[in-house]
Amino acid sequence: MSVRPGIAEIEEARARLAGTARTTPVYESDSIGRLAGRSVLLKAENLQRTGAFKIRGAYNTIAQLSEQERRAGVVTASAGNHGQAVAWAARQTGIPATIVVPETAPLSKIEAARAYGARVELAGEDYDEALAVARDLEQTTGATFVHAFDDPRVIAGQGTLGLELVEQLPPGPATVVVPVGGGGLVSGIAIALAARRPELRVVGVQAAACAPLAGVEPTGATIADGIAVKHPGELTRPIVDELIDELVVVDDEEISQALVLLLERAKLVVEGAGAAPVAALVSGRVSGDGPACAVLAGGNVDATTLNSVIRHGLTSSGRHLVVSLSIPDRPGQLARVVGLIAEQRANVLSIEHHREGRRLGVLETEAELTLETRGEEHSQVVIRGLAEAGYTVRRLR
Numbered sequence: 001m002s003v004r005p006g007i008a009e010i011e012e013a014r015a016r017l018a019g020t021a022r023t024t025p026v027y028e029s030d031s032i033g034r035l036a037g038r039s040v041l042l043k044a045e046n047l048q049r050t051g052a053f054k055i056r057g058a059y060n061t062i063a064q065l066s067e068q069e070r071r072a073g074v075v076t077a078s079a080g081n082h083g084q085a086v087a088w089a090a091r092q093t094g095i096p097a098t099i100v101v102p103e104t105a106p107l108s109k110i111e112a113a114r115a116y117g118a119r120v121e122l123a124g125e126d127y128d129e130a131l132a133v134a135r136d137l138e139q140t141t142g143a144t145f146v147h148a149f150d151d152p153r154v155i156a157g158q159g160t161l162g163l164e165l166v167e168q169l170p171p172g173p174a175t176v177v178v179p180v181g182g183g184g185l186v187s188g189i190a191i192a193l194a195a196r197r198p199e200l201r202v203v204g205v206q207a208a209a210c211a212p213l214a215g216v217e218p219t220g221a222t223i224a225d226g227i228a229v230k231h232p233g234e235l236t237r238p239i240v241d242e243l244i245d246e247l248v249v250v251d252d253e254e255i256s257q258a259l260v261l262l263l264e265r266a267k268l269v270v271e272g273a274g275a276a277p278v279a280a281l282v283s284g285r286v287s288g289d290g291p292a293c294a295v296l297a298g299g300n301v302d303a304t305t306l307n308s309v310i311r312h313g314l315t316s317s318g319r320h321l322v323v324s325l326s327i328p329d330r331p332g333q334l335a336r337v338v339g340l341i342a343e344q345r346a347n348v349l350s351i352e353h354h355r356e357g358r359r360l361g362v363l364e365t366e367a368e369l370t371l372e373t374r375g376e377e378h379s380q381v382v383i384r385g386l387a388e389a390g391y392t393v394r395r396l397r
Contacts, residue, residue, distance in 0.1 A: 004152060006191065024164070026042065026165075031265040039292070042293070043294065044268060052299070057085070075134050077130040087112075091117045096119075096143075098134075101121070103123070103124065159187075161189055172291075175200070176193065177205060177286055177292055179206075190202045190243035202245055210230060212230055213237075222255075224271075248286060254282070259313060324368045327364070328365075368396070
């Protein structure tokens with residue numbers, strides 16, 4: 001099935017999804033808006049059923065299967081969110097589902113798919129390798145393959161989010177910023193907006209480690225695993241080329257800072273892919289200065305990843321400072337250093353004290369300190385204070 005969906009198919013999908021997909025809210029964020037230098041709205045799709053927008057496309061597809069197809073069941077490949085959505089939709093319609101996920105997929109997403117009753121197979125290092133295994137299962141089992149993005153039924157389902165934005169965004173021109181992996185979500189939104197609100201610009205965001213639509217060769221893993229797709233769809237690529245006004249790229253540091261920002265300022269838990277639009281706005285990558293709506297596409301981040309991302313985000317924004325300094329190996333010297341830090345109103349989170357194996361002088365010791373500060377400017381004040389007290393300070397992070 002390769003026919004491009006139109007607004008009629010998206011309207012039909014909306015009717016099909018009534019009572020199944022939630023109409024997620026749009027919030028205005030003054031604090032994020034100040035950082036972005038423009039009015040910023042947040043489309044909280046992280047509050048969607050199964051924690052991401054994927055339920056829209058998955059259910060719209062599965063609900064249209066024939067009786068024969070339902071008996072054979074469904075199979076899919078997913079980095080996590082699409083798999084959960086297919087598992088949930090299959091359970092709701094009473095059909096068997098097999099989900100193939102990369103071995104690197106977050107544990108929380110794997111366990112969620114299993115909890116919805118699906119059989120989960122781990123295969124490959126990334127989405128493309130998992131996709132190859134799922135396609136083999138399609139051939140050997142006769143199950144219907146539910147593509148994560150390159151299917152008109154999936155695109156039409158994702159387009160229902162665009163119909164919600166048509167009604168939720170205030171009148172007048174604005175920019176809608178959407179994370180882009182395979183292109184299903186941004187394609188569906190763009191089709192809906194072009195038909196119902198053509199004055200709205202659509203901007204796509206990709207992660208720097210995997211941005212094929214921006215002409216960037218994949219370079220490795222990214223915290224935005226939900227959009228780490230190396231090869232856009234044959235169906236979605238032309239839609240993106242035609243209807244997307246701008247495509248921008250953000251790196252993992254910017255994404256992690258945006259994730260922490262959303263957690264602190266908006267009280268919203270968002271995964272890396274979902275935070276990418278906010279990263280693009282705060283970093284100034286999105287052109288223009290009018291109102292912008294960031295689509296927070298998903299919130300399925302496991303506790304271990306969230307902990308690591310929060311630490312990284314705090315460090316990259318200057319709020320966690322890690323320094324190393326040599327001090328005389330005499331009683332009271334470490335206490336003096338801690339006292340100087342307290343005078344600068346910084347908080348000591350941890351201290352590692354080394355007396356050997358570090359190319360130190362006979363009467364020297366090394367202290368590695370992790371400090372909590374109020375930001376980069378405060379971090380610089382702390383470093384200057386230690387240097388003025390006679391210490392040679394080496395910043396580690």
